[in-house]
Amino acid sequence: MSNANSTTTRLLTLLNVSATKSGKRKWSAVEEFPSEKLNKRKTARFDTSVSDENPAATEIIVDIPGEPVDTDTAPPEAEGEDEGGSDAYESHFGPTPSLLSDSSRASVDRKAWTTSRGTCGKLGAVVELVPEGSQPGTSSDTAILERLRTPFRKRQAKQPRDQTELQNDLLSVLSSHRDVYLPSTPWEHKKSFRESISLHAINHVTKKRRRVLKNNERLVHATKADPTGSPPEDVQDQGFTRPSVLILLPFRSSALDWFTALTSHTPAPAFQVENQSRFIAEYGLSPGMVDKLAAAEPGTYARDHVETFKGNVDDNFRVGIKLTRKSVKMFSEFYGCDIIMASPLGLRRSIEKEKSADYLSSIEVLIVDQLEALTMQNWEHVKFVMSHMNKLPKDSHNTDFSRIKPWYLDGHAEYLRQSILISALETPETRSLFNSNLKNVAGKLRVERRWSPVQVPEGIDQNFTHFDCANPKDEADKRFNYFTTQLLPLVLKSAVQSSNTAVFVPSSFDFIRVQNYFKKHAGVSFAVLSEYSTNQDISRARQAFFGGKKAFLLISERFHFYKRYKIRGIRNLIFYGPPDHPQFYTELLSCPFLDDGVEASDVTCRVLYSKYDWFRLERVAGTEGATELIKAA
Incomplete structure (x- = not known):
C-alpha cells in the first residue's frame, strides 16, 4: 500500500473512533477526564465548563445545558484577544495558513530554497532561505501579548541596552514563525536568548489557549441561542494532542535554567508555580552536595566547562508543563500539558517503553538548546526524536476531530512547525539537521559568524x-x-x-x-x-x-x-x-x-x-x- 493510502487509512481509523464519541468536544489529559464507553449515549445539548485548573483542555459535555463560562479563564476583552500580533499567529497556525500550498510544500520537499544574505540587527550576518516561489517572511516586534510583554519590558529597562536590542531583534525574527538557527552563540548571550525564546513559547501557548477558550464561548452562546441547532463549524483550533511546544536539552541543569526563564514571564502573585519545590529538588543538586565547578574560583576551570557541567548533569529526564491563566503546573501528564521539556535520551526511552510518540504529533514550536553538548552525547537519540515529530497519532486520545485544524488531518504539520536551534558551535550533524529536517514553508534563518584564529603559545x-x-x-x-x-x-x-x-x-x-x-x-x-x-x-x-x-x-x-x-x-x-x-x-x-x-x-x-x-x-x-x-x- 502506498504512503498516501496508509495515511488515509490511519485518518479514517481515527475518525471512526472519534465518531463514536459524538457527544464530546474534548482536549484534555486522560487521567483528568477519563474516557467513557464508546457506545454510551448522551443528549445533543452542549455545555462548556471551564476551570482554571484546565482552561485550554476544556470539555463540552452535553448533560448540563447553558452553564456560564468561567470568567477567570475566559479571554477578557480588556486584555485584547487580537492584540500583540495575533494576526501573525493566525496566519501561520490558523486553520488555513496562506503560506501552506501545494507549490510551497513541493519546493520544500525538493529542497528548492531561494537563498539570500543580509544582516539582522544585533544578531549580525544571516542567511535566509525561503521555498522557491514564496516571499520572505516579515518580522514584527509587537507579536507578544500585552500581559506578557509589559513585565518583560520592565525587566529589560534594568539591563544593558545592547542586551535589550539583541533580545528584541531575536523576538522580531521569531515573530515571523520562521525556523531560526543560532549556531555560534556566545555564552554571554545564552541567558538573553533563553529569556526571549521562552517568552515566545509562552506567548504561543497563551494565544492557542485563548483561541480555544474563545471558540468554547462561541459554542456555548450558539447552544443558548438555538439548543437544538448545530454548533458552529469554523472552530478548528487544535491539534491531535495538547502539547504544542517541545524543548530538547542535554542535562537536568539545562532544564532548570529553562524553568527559570519560563517562570520569569509568569511571576507571582499573578501566577502560582505548582510542584516547584519538587522540580528544584529533582533537577538541582541533592541537599549537602557541593558543586565544585560553580564553587571554584573564576579561572580555575574554563567557562564553557563550568556553564555546561555545573549542577545536575543527569541526561535522562522528561517533564510536562501545563500553563493556565494563573498557574504553571510542573510534572503534568504529557497528554494534558502544553510544554514538554526533555532530554533526547529521556524522550526516546519514553517512546520505546510506551511504543507511542503521539504526544509529539502536534508540536508547533520545537526548541533544541546546547546542540554542542547533544553531539557529544549520542546524536542517534536526537535523530530518533526528530523521526517521530508531527506524525499521525496511533490513537484518537479522546480528540474531537471537528476541532482539529485541517492541515493536521492532511499530515502537513511538519511544514508549519517552527524550529529554533541553539548551539555554541556548528558541526556537520547540526547543519544537516537544519538543512534536512526543517521544512517550515515560512522559511528559515541561519546566523553566520566569521571566526578568528585561536590563540596558542607563541613560537609553536x-x-x-x-x-x-x-x-x-x-x-x-x-x-x-x-x-x-x-x-x-x-x-x-x-x-x-x-x-x-x-x-x-x-x-x-x-x-x-x-x-x-x-x-x-x-x-x-x-x-x-x-x-x-x-x-x-x-x-x-x-x-x-x-x-x-x-x-x-x-x-x-x-x-x-x-x-x-x-x-x-x-x-x-x-x-x-x-x-x-x-x-x-x-x-x-x-x-x-x-x-x-x-x-x-x-x-x-x-x-x-x-x-x-x-x-x-x-x-x-x-x-x-x-x-x-x-x-x-
Whole structure:
C-alpha cells in the first residue's frame, strides 16, 4: 500500500473512533477526564465548563445545558484577544495558513530554497532561505501579548541596552514563525536568548489557549441561542494532542535554567508555580552536595566547562508543563500539558517503553538548546526524536476531530512547525539537521559568524597536513589510511617525536579504530583516555605517560569534553582531525608548558584535515586561514 493510502487509512481509523464519541468536544489529559464507553449515549445539548485548573483542555459535555463560562479563564476583552500580533499567529497556525500550498510544500520537499544574505540587527550576518516561489517572511516586534510583554519590558529597562536590542531583534525574527538557527552563540548571550525564546513559547501557548477558550464561548452562546441547532463549524483550533511546544536539552541543569526563564514571564502573585519545590529538588543538586565547578574560583576551570557541567548533569529526564491563566503546573501528564521539556535520551526511552510518540504529533514550536553538548552525547537519540515529530497519532486520545485544524488531518504539520536551534558551535550533524529536517514553508534563518584564529603559545610550529578525499562517504577511510601509512610512520622514524606524543581524535568511531590499530600494528607502547575510562584508568594512564612508560597517549574529544584534565608530559601533538571545540586546541597546546623548562621549539603540532573538516578548521585557523588552507590543498 502506498504512503498516501496508509495515511488515509490511519485518518479514517481515527475518525471512526472519534465518531463514536459524538457527544464530546474534548482536549484534555486522560487521567483528568477519563474516557467513557464508546457506545454510551448522551443528549445533543452542549455545555462548556471551564476551570482554571484546565482552561485550554476544556470539555463540552452535553448533560448540563447553558452553564456560564468561567470568567477567570475566559479571554477578557480588556486584555485584547487580537492584540500583540495575533494576526501573525493566525496566519501561520490558523486553520488555513496562506503560506501552506501545494507549490510551497513541493519546493520544500525538493529542497528548492531561494537563498539570500543580509544582516539582522544585533544578531549580525544571516542567511535566509525561503521555498522557491514564496516571499520572505516579515518580522514584527509587537507579536507578544500585552500581559506578557509589559513585565518583560520592565525587566529589560534594568539591563544593558545592547542586551535589550539583541533580545528584541531575536523576538522580531521569531515573530515571523520562521525556523531560526543560532549556531555560534556566545555564552554571554545564552541567558538573553533563553529569556526571549521562552517568552515566545509562552506567548504561543497563551494565544492557542485563548483561541480555544474563545471558540468554547462561541459554542456555548450558539447552544443558548438555538439548543437544538448545530454548533458552529469554523472552530478548528487544535491539534491531535495538547502539547504544542517541545524543548530538547542535554542535562537536568539545562532544564532548570529553562524553568527559570519560563517562570520569569509568569511571576507571582499573578501566577502560582505548582510542584516547584519538587522540580528544584529533582533537577538541582541533592541537599549537602557541593558543586565544585560553580564553587571554584573564576579561572580555575574554563567557562564553557563550568556553564555546561555545573549542577545536575543527569541526561535522562522528561517533564510536562501545563500553563493556565494563573498557574504553571510542573510534572503534568504529557497528554494534558502544553510544554514538554526533555532530554533526547529521556524522550526516546519514553517512546520505546510506551511504543507511542503521539504526544509529539502536534508540536508547533520545537526548541533544541546546547546542540554542542547533544553531539557529544549520542546524536542517534536526537535523530530518533526528530523521526517521530508531527506524525499521525496511533490513537484518537479522546480528540474531537471537528476541532482539529485541517492541515493536521492532511499530515502537513511538519511544514508549519517552527524550529529554533541553539548551539555554541556548528558541526556537520547540526547543519544537516537544519538543512534536512526543517521544512517550515515560512522559511528559515541561519546566523553566520566569521571566526578568528585561536590563540596558542607563541613560537609553536603548527603543521596542517591535508589529505585528498573526493567523496564524504569515503572520508573516514581516507583519513585512517593516510594516518596509518603516511603520517604515523613519519612520526615513528623521528627519535624526538616517537615519544611524549599525544594523539587527539575528535570522532568516537575514529578513536576506536585508531586504538585497535595501535593494539595490533603500531608496535609502540601507549595509554588511552576515553569517555569510558574510570578514574583509576585515568590516573594510571596519566602517570604512565608522564613518567615515560608509555610513548603515546590516545585522547578522545569526548574525554576532554567531559573531564577537561591538564595532561603533563606532552611534547608532540597529533590532531587526527581538528577538534570540534576550538578551545580544546588551545588547551592541549598549552599542556607542554605545565612542565618546567619547556620552550616553544620543543613542541611539535600536526593537524590532519580534509575539505570536509571546514567547520572545525574554520574555528581553529579562522575563517580566512581555513579558506587559504582549503584552497592550497
